[in-house]
């Protein structure tokens with residue numbers, strides 16, 4: 001039985017608080033009839049408070065794009081899990097490739113962040129994925145295995161069961177190049193196998209696996225039809241209410257068509 005799809009929008013470093021309010025109002029209006037998809041928006045930190053207020057009367061969930069691994073302390077410029085909970089977040093993206101690439105985040109730090117997020121009842125959306133050079137040198141499965149082992153593979157069973165994993169090939173993020181549904185499915189089924197081998201089949205089957213990398217309305221359906229793709233982490237196309245809503249509608253349509261039953 002396929003899971004209810006999860007579509008998360010990563011707004012990255014776009015939208016002031018007032019622009020975020022306008023965007024989320026339009027997303028709300030465009031998606032209010034959707035009930036079969038879990039929708040998450042991840043605005044920048046400065047917009048979380050205002051967006052949270054607007055989400056109080058709807059099903060759309062709030063997520064952050066990052067957090068620090070300590071609950072509080074002298075960490076100038078960082079944001080804690082308690083601050084995210086306080087403002088209404090349920091999800092937090094961790095280990096996004098842009099964090100790994102530009103802010104030198106490694107799997108050790110990401111593992112610490114994941115543990116802290118879980119301790120404070122946030123659902124971590126943990127990103128893994130290979131670069132173009134790694135795919136071309138055919139080391140992509142090894143790269144993703146190492147990311148999985150080091151950022152997630154030491155969690156207890158009860159904890160891993162609460163995690164969402166996003167496979168985001170770095171070469172497909174913001175480039176307009178999408179992994180083909182077969183390429184994505186191949187990696188998703190590999191990740192599911194890694195989870196099952198380490199934690200057992202029940203947990204392996206249960207964990208939602210999102211695909212991310214230039215997801216657009218016209219490629220959503222073919223990705224969502226794959227058995228091991230449970231949703232999408234959407235960057236660029238989540239910044240316009242129309243395309244984000246279309247992606248959500250495509251995910252719902254795929255489910256309604258029985259593909260996801």
Ligand code: PEP
Nearest residue numbers: 173174212213214235236
């Ligand atoms: C992302 O930022 O996680 C992402 C997948 O971006 P895009 O959809 O723009 O490729």
